[in-house]
Amino acid sequence: KNEVEQSxxxxxxxxxxxxxxxxxxxxxxxxxxxxxxxxxxxxxxLFMLSSGKKKHGRLIATINIQxxxxxxxxxxxxxxxxxxxxxxxxxxxxxxxxxxxxxxTVLP
Amino acid sequence: NAGVxxxxxxxxxxxxxxxxxxxxxxxxxxxxxxxxxxxGMGLRLIHYSVGAGITDQGEVPxxxxxxxxxxxxFPLRLLSAAPSQTSVYFCASSALARGASKETQxxxxxTRLLVL
Numbered sequence: 001k002n003e004v005e006q007s008x009x010x011x012x013x014x015x016x017x018x019x020x021x022x023x024x025x026x027x028x029x030x031x032x033x034x035x036x037x038x039x040x041x042x043x044x045x046l047f048m049l050s051s052g053k054k055k056h057g058r059l060i061a062t063i064n065i066q067x068x069x070x071x072x073x074x075x076x077x078x079x080x081x082x083x084x085x086x087x088x089x090x091x092x093x094x095x096x097x098x099x100x101x102x103x104x105t106v107l108p
Numbered sequence: 109n110a111g112v113x114x115x116x117x118x119x120x121x122x123x124x125x126x127x128x129x130x131x132x133x134x135x136x137x138x139x140x141x142x143x144x145x146x147x148g149m150g151l152r153l154i155h156y157s158v159g160a161g162i163t164d165q166g167e168v169p170x171x172x173x174x175x176x177x178x179x180x181x182f183p184l185r186l187l188s189a190a191p192s193q194t195s196v197y198f199c200a201s202s203a204l205a206r207g208a209s210k211e212t213q214x215x216x217x218x219t220r221l222l223v224l
Contacts, residue, residue: 035213035215041196042217043215043218044215045212045215048212048213086151088150088151088213094156095166095167096151096153096213097150098151099150100148100149100150101150
């Protein structure tokens with residue numbers, strides 16, 4: 001069974017700070033997803049990656065397959081980035097295993 | 109496109125009652141899945157389907173049934189509701205690539221279920 005661990009569980013930052021959220025998984029995977037859950041509960045997909053790095057606006061996701069580790073970075077954070085960020089690993093069982101999420105609060 | 113829709117948004121049940129949570133998508137996605145989200149825990153897979161007529165169990169299938177008679181619809185049935193099934197339920201869909209759901213996941217808005 002693939003275990004997915006996220007850190008930190010909670011993160012408070014000042015507007016403008018650079019933020020990093022980490023995700024580690026225990027077994028080989030074919031893809032890793034980063035998701036954002038809004039305060040209202042809706043979940044949207046941010047990235048799906050299987051190698052290297054992806055960038056979308058102020059968000060950057062990286063993955064190191066050998067180290068079984070992925071990071072989500074937010075540059076120039078803004079209060080509207082406040083949300084729960086979730087990583088999910090897709091392994092051989094055709095199932096996604098989710099981390100428990102990182103609650104990010106960005107203060108103005 | 110409406111994307112992934114779920115009904116109802118909120119439901120209160122008494123222990124022992126049965127109900128069906130509806131999920132539909134209009135993106136012609138082969139892969140559909142149901143998750144439950146509980147405080148302090150990650151989303152957990154209940155059941156999933158890789159196409160019409162094909163379903164399989166996830167991590168926490170007990171007490172739930174699914175069927176997939178069409179590509180668009182993937183209802184989740186609670187057979188005899190228990191307080192432990194109080195949760196937020198999310199339906200999701202994605203395309204399949206080489207038989208694997210590695211593509212972008214699209215989530216419904218969720219159904220909050222309270223079992224008394």
